[in-house]
Amino acid sequence: MLRIGPLELPTPVVLAPMAGITNVAFRRLCREQGAGLYVCEMITARALVEKHPGTAEMIAFDADEKPRSMQLYGVDPVTIGRAVDRIVDEDLADHVDLNFGCPVPKVTRRGGGAALPFKRRLFGSIVRTAVEAASRGGLPLTVKMRVGIDDDHVTFLDAGRIAADAGAASVALHARTASQRYSGHADWDRITQLRDALPATTPVLGNGDIFAASDAVAMMEKTGCDGVVVGRGCLGRPWLFGELEAALAGRPIPTPPTLGEVAEVMRRHVELLIAHHGHHKGVRDSRKHMSWYLHGFAVGSELRRELGMIDGLDRLDELLARLDPDLPFPADADGPRGRQGSPAHVTLPEGWLDDPEDDTVPAAADVMHSGG
Incomplete structure (x- = not known):
């Protein structure tokens, strides 16, 4: 708790x-x-x-x-x-x-x-x-x-x-x-x-x-x-x-999903995105998730590419039907997902490090954007 x-x-x-x-x-x-x-x-x-x-x-x-x-x-x-x-x-x-x-x-x-x-x-x-x-x-x-x-x-x-x-x-x-x-x-x-x-x-x-x-x-x-x-x-x-x-909770961890079960989650994710964003934006937003769902599975680069270009649920169903539903979840599929990048210099306002006690709000700091 x-x-x-x-x-x-x-x-x-x-x-x-x-x-x-x-x-x-x-x-x-x-x-x-x-x-x-x-x-x-x-x-x-x-x-x-x-x-x-x-x-x-x-x-x-x-x-x-x-x-x-x-x-x-x-x-x-x-x-x-x-x-x-x-x-x-x-x-x-x-x-x-x-x-x-x-x-x-x-x-x-x-x-x-x-x-x-x-x-x-x-x-x-x-x-x-x-x-x-x-x-x-x-x-x-x-x-x-x-x-x-x-x-x-x-x-x-x-x-x-x-x-x-x-x-x-x-x-x-x-x-x-x-x-x-x-x-x-x-x-x-x-x-x-x-x-x-x-x-x-x-x-x-x-x-x-x-x-x-x-x-x-x-x-x-x-x-x-x-x-x-x-x-x-x-x-x-x-x-x-x-x-x-x-x-x-100290309970046994559930058996990871087969590729067929993963495919069911993929389709549901696309459905939910369409319901939230509308068809065009929902489908477009779903494309980036495809490679993450298939991480570690041996499905071939061409199928991955096509899934990353879907234009709707019909096309998604066609492609998911080509997957082997009985393929077990890969044992080595754990690990980093998404962009990892490399260390980089942190961009700061001019003079930012001069005085940690300075409580001046940076100029033009509250611009509107989404971030990650």
Whole structure:
């Protein structure tokens, strides 16, 4: 059992927000497999405040989706506060998370995401403002962050303490720096350090390199963290949440699906995307998922290519019929999925590293965009 403020999660597992992935369709697939907290795509605070046309679709939840979890991005305490006010006043979600972990250049160059915790006073102001706004509606406010900007600018311990002191209901740590992006290996020892540094009353969640249920068990045993956050490991594998639920409850892990069973999930995913986005956008959005679902299966490059170009359910059915339904799930299919990239210099606002106590909001920082 994981308690995040008033929320009680029987399975201590959180689906990480992923841009273009964790929409209502994918979250439904995951929820059908196992219990957890399923977070929607990251929402820009300013877009939410100004009711940007594209935001409504991104914050859609199923009627039976409880708790409804939303992640916000922003660098201005005032805008963040107004965004959380809207969530409370219009009953848009049951939980709000703040993104301080995104390493994408378009975010960090404006001082957002993983760049922001370096500015301790600004970071604290944002978290305190959001906590105060969320508390009006009894919503838990949580924080997700990285180890730091790079090895020379490690921020997670200070940021964790500031967040806990400000009233954050939990703190999640992706155990990589922003400069690592998704390359190399997550340093789980950093999660241990954060767990040891914060009060026992503030849950610490670990994130990074959970590609199988056994990884989650190992992380919790090694670090003492209170729960796990799963991102890339579930791409093309929503049934991972059923495996996580079983493993963390001490039950046998379900037998992985055959290729025929995977094909059924693929089709359902496309159906749900069409229902959410409409036919054209839903089909187009589904294409990127095809290779993830077939990861490790020996199906041939030509069939993979054709599945990545489908124009509708009829064509999808034709191609899925060419798969061997009895093919067992590959033993070596665990491991990284999606783009891993390589370490890179973190793009920051000019002079960003000069003074960590400077709480000036970066100019033009709250531009509207979605991020990852």
